[in-house]
Amino acid sequence: MTPPFTFLDHCLKSGDSLVGVRSTQSIAQLQVGAVTRSTQETIFGQALEETVERAIALRMQLMATNIRDVSDVSEMAAINAKAHDCLANARLIADRLVGQQLEASGNSRTLRRGLSALEIEAEIVTHGDSAARGRLERETTQALTLGGSGEKRVRPFHWSLEFPEVLNGAHSGFDAVIGNPPWASFSGRQAVPLEPALDKYWAEEFAVFSGWKTLHSLFVEQFARLASTDGSIGVLLPAPVADLDGYAPVRSFIRAAKYVREPLLYFGEEAFAGVVQPSCALIAVGNPPPSGKPDGAPFILGASGLPTTGPNESDFHRAIQQLNDRGRPPADAFADPGVHTGNCSKKIVLTQAGSVGEFAHVREGRSVFAYRLEAPQKWLHIDYQAADGEYFTIRDLSVYQGFPILLRQTAKRPIAAAHDSPTHFRNSVLACRGISGVSTPLVLAWLNSTAVGAWHMTKVREANQGAFPQVKVRHLRDLPVPDWAVLAESIGGQAPALVRSAGDQDATAIATLDEAVSHALGLSTAQHAAIVSGLAAMLGETSGA
Structure with missing residues (x-):
């Protein structure tokens, strides 16, 4: 089979994008929320810093490569594999951090005890102990399997490790983050099931996970956190996000993080095949201006097609x-x-x-x-x-x-x-x-x-x-x-x-x-x-x- 005459593998990623350690600093310090195991320089932390720098250098080399023939594509694939592999230990430790948080289920004592053990394991794995690495992999797999079912395994996605050149440094963040996230509510008549462990995890990690708990609300916050200070976000959402009381935490968060362009674009009910709920687009850019609106105040929606005429x-x-x-x-x-x-x-x-x-x-x-x-x-x-x-x-x-x-x-x-x-x-x-x-x-x-x-x-x-x-x-x-x-x-x-x-x-x-x-x-x-x-x-x- 002839390889494609281009290369995008370094941009195409998969995983549970709402589950993961937010920063490489948190991984280095074994930090989960307000609980930090190590604020001092450690062998693991130093090794992580070096491997992140190496991964960034490799990815920058990859992106600077000009494609002239198929051999260049093969070279880019090899560079991408090196960049991915050099962060293998960091990715495993980050996965274990998430597993510790899920296992603790809000119990800070259990979490601290787990982080103490992980600090020792991280040092041993960093020294290249394959047996310790295998043991840590098994523990991590078990911790990330919800409800004892292999079908419900969490696949953490650590954004700062997957896109290290974008999300590390003084001016980190994407210029633009756009998406059409899944719409799902965890309460009400059309509620979808929510694992208790994820319920607690998201409540600890996301400011908007209160009031009317929904999956799409989490994506709004995640998009805003991934964007740079001057960056923009665009999200396709159900129209009730604009004014329903239960979405007030979402509106408060995004107004504090970005300048929301109002009125929001309103698409109605028939813009997308199979979607009966009215939809709108939330676009937010740059730094937020001083707002005279109260926290959680409704967003203004654009033209809605409201009937305004009668026979007379x-x-x-x-x-x-x-x-x-x-x-x-x-x-x-x-x-x-x-x-x-x-x-x-x-x-x-x-x-x-x-x-x-x-x-x-x-x-x-x-x-x-x-x-x-x-x-x-x-x-x-x-x-x-x-x-x-x-x-x-x-x-x-x-x-x-x-x-x-x-x-x-x-x-x-x-x-x-x-x-x-x-x-x-x-x-x-x-x-x-x-x-x-x-x-x-x-x-x-x-x-x-x-x-x-x-x-x-x-x-x-x-x-x-x-x-x-x-x-x-x-x-x-x-x-x-x-x-x-x-x-x-x-x-x-x-x-x-x-x-x-x-x-x-x-x-x-x-x-x-x-x-x-x-x-x-x-x-x-x-x-x-x-x-x-x-x-x-x-x-x-x-x-x-």
Whole structure:
């Protein structure tokens, strides 16, 4: 087979890029987080410094080689092999450092004891003892095998050893780091399994691994750490990173590290085959400027394709503008206290109550309809005992009973019902405490109104997703509120009966409530008609509510 007339092997690497020792100094000092075994010059540390310098020289020689014929490619391959082999001991010690950290699982005493043993082993291996090296290789393989399964072996990737000419020295770092990392969440309805050892490891190594723990968040931090001070990063991410509360640690970190170019490029849901979640591009460059934004403040997203027109554009736009100028509900009116099933969904939410343990009914988002709440269809295992690595959140029943109104979270617009026969509910349901001094039927009329639905769909990006449209607490806290006195005067006495009829899908009752809310929001008859038509058009464009 004829060799290729080029050479890129020195650039093409593989391994677990989120697992590895960050710097050659940490390897030389046997440092794991805040735990350092040796701050003094050692034989191993001195040898590491020399081999890194040799590897850099070899790689620079390789990159300076001009390819004139196939023999030059062979020469470059030989140089690359030498550069790789001269760091073999350093790579093994670094792998063992990672293994020590995984084995210690957060126990500093265990870690210090392991590092003491490794200090001795590193010196012996540096002197060329093949038996000691073989022993260390076996120990390392065992330490990097998670859960005792060979299929789950970690393959650390030590960036400063793989690209020593880039990540060592006073001005280290890449000029640009770009990527499309895997999107994976370790909690929620689509959670992927997370090994407990990696959970602890990433929590120790990454500042962003808190709040909503995701794999793509780790890549954002890793990209920023790999870039030089003046370097840039570009990351393709799910759009919720821009404003979801759980991603606040990511936004805080990257704003402190780089200048984020806003608005972020927004691609929507259909930019990539097979991807239904909206995506965006985070581009961050150079040094961060002084920011007047609070830590974790949302990023601005670019053009989103939010619907802004209706069949009667003038009245529709004037109505939306008028709603923009209305007051907002109290910040504590809405909450998200629902049962969080964590990684135990199939164990604590069941179709039938078990024969052993305590069980109670639990509602899901599919139980909530406008003005109507259906009976719960699932059971909650109240006293389930979590095993190691399992987690979930179930609050006291009184917490759930304290909310008079429930809302569906997966919806294109607010959909609310009275919390009759109160019981537990999952976090696919949001909750409303009500508005002080306002009856529950009036609050329901407001939340289910066409005006609120139209305003929500023109302002909230997640409302227009084809898959899993979202209503979130922050959206509800931003809804325009009516003049409650005007609304009460209009339908106050009739409100309970109208709401009951609306729950039975009585079109006349629904229209009466709807018109009253629009009037209390200051909309004219023409504006109300435009809002009704506009919302119908928007829902039609996005396949219904």
